[in-house]
Structure formats: structure tokens, C-alpha cells
Amino acid sequence: EVQLVESGGGLVQPGGSLRLSCAASGFTFSSYEMNWVRQAPGKGLEWVSYISSSGSTIYYADSVKGRFTISRDNAKNSLYLQMNSLRAEDTAVYYCASNHIEGYFDLWGRGTLVTVSS
Amino acid sequence: EIVLTQSPGTLSLSPGERATLSCRASQSVSSSYLAWYQQKPGQAPRLLIYGASSRATGIPDRFSGSGSGTDFTLTISRLEPEDFAVYYCQQYGSSHTFGQGTRLEIK
Numbered sequence: 001e002v003q004l005v006e007s008g009g010g011l012v013q014p015g016g017s018l019r020l021s022c023a024a025s026g027f028t029f030s031s032y033e034m035n036w037v038r039q040a041p042g043k044g045l046e047w048v049s050y051i052s053s054s055g056s057t058i059y060y061a062d063s064v065k066g067r068f069t070i071s072r073d074n075a076k077n078s079l080y081l082q083m084n085s086l087r088a089e090d091t092a093v094y095y096c097a098s099n100h101i102e103g104y105f106d107l108w109g110r111g112t113l114v115t116v117s118s
Numbered sequence: 119e120i121v122l123t124q125s126p127g128t129l130s131l132s133p134g135e136r137a138t139l140s141c142r143a144s145q146s147v148s149s150s151y152l153a154w155y156q157q158k159p160g161q162a163p164r165l166l167i168y169g170a171s172s173r174a175t176g177i178p179d180r181f182s183g184s185g186s187g188t189d190f191t192l193t194i195s196r197l198e199p200e201d202f203a204v205y206y207c208q209q210y211g212s213s214h215t216f217g218q219g220t221r222l223e224i225k
Contacts, residue, residue: 035214045155045163045206047214059213095162102169103210104153108162 002026002107004096009112016086016116022079022096022109030074033099036081038092039111046092049081050099064090086116120145120209122217130225137194139220141207146187151211154183154192157219158203166205167192199224 008020022034036048049070050059058070069082079096093113097105121144131137141152150170155163165174167183170190180195194201202224207217 044219045157045208045216047216050214100168103151103214104165104168104208105155105163106165106168106174108164110162 004098004107004109006094006096006109006112009094009114011115011117012086013118014087014116017082017084018086018114020081020083020094020096020112020114022081024077024079024098027098027107029077033101034070034072034079035097035099035105036068036070036079037095037097037105037108038090038114039095040089040092043092048094051079083114086114088116090114091116120147120212120215122207122209122215124205124207124217124220126220127218128221128223130223131197132225133197133199135197137192137197137201137222139192139194139205139222141185141190141192141217143188143190143209147190147209148211150186151209152183152185152190153208153210154181155206155208156201156203157206163206194222197222 005023012018033052035050038046051070055072067085071080093111095111096109098107100106123142125140152170154167157163171183182193184191204219204221206219
């Protein structure tokens, strides 16, 4: 079955760190560009970060630049998001999503909830 | 950054009716790189339309997309009970941005 499964979410204090993981299965992960997208409670979707299939090209939204780091391990079929200096406004469900070659997101995981609160 | 504005914010219709959702971009979306997603409560978004008018795999033909430049439309020809959800447009021609969503609710 083709799927993405996120993990690593939880409750963290402001200023803290968290590392999210996304496990891919059922397709050739190493051939796909990947993204992280988040959704604050009751709000819309916000693109967070992109990584190319090889990991050589990376982009971030301005809201997370300098605090978040995206990476991947193609041997482990896994995508990661290292989140540092977390703020209350980072509270959201974080989804990983595969990037079709044309740019739209054709497969999404079910998400993992990150709550930043003291 | 390209800003996408969706209207209306909420659309109240009955099953069997036709739904028309709008997505307007602050500048032209290159090559019609515009997608539509459906999201139901507690679920991840699902791709419906890409390239402004191409249906994704497995999407019923009652869903159609149209438009170019700055104005795009998602039309659901005859609403089924399972179509009531939140719909987002996304442009992927210049980085990635999403609209704020249109909630389609049962009247």
C-alpha cells in the first residue's frame, strides 16, 4: 500500500525542540520530492518546507526559516523535520506530502500534532 | 508571494445542487499550476484537481476545474452527501501557497 506515516509529535515548551519523522512505503521514495505542510487548529493549510529527491535543494517558508531543518534518508525511506526554538504559533498538525514532478501534492500522510505550550 | 483568496468562505447547499467555488490569485499563476484539495474533519487533504482542470486518479467526474491566469473555479455538478467538506486551492507555480479554504456545508 502506498502511504506516508508521520510520527514524533507531542507537547513541547516554548523554545524547545522536536524532530518529526515521515515513513514512506509502497513507492520509490528516493525518486520523489517531499514537503512538510502544517495546519493550525481550526485554520487552513500552510506550506512549511520542501526537499528535492536527492536532498540537494531545500526551501523553507519565511515563518520557519532559521529554526526548522528538513532532511531525508533515502536508504530508510524517511523524511524528517527538525524543529528548534519552537513558538506557540508553531502549534499545528504537521503533514508530510509527496510532490508530483509538476509540483502538486499527490500523497499526504495523516499528520502528527505538535503542541507548543508551557 | 502569490496570495490566493477563496470565495465564498462558507457555501450552504443541498445534495443534488451544483456548487461553484472560486479561487483568485494576486498575480498570474504560471502554466495554470493550480490544484484543488478536499479535506474532511480529522483527515488529511486529498488531491482533486491539478493543472487547473485535470482530475486526479479516482476522482468522480462530477468534480471539474477551470480557469487560468488569476481566476479559477472548482465546480461540483451534483452534490453527494460525501462532498460536504472544506476545499482548498493551491498554486505551485511560484513556491507553494494555499487559499484560506471554502467550507461546503449541508443546507
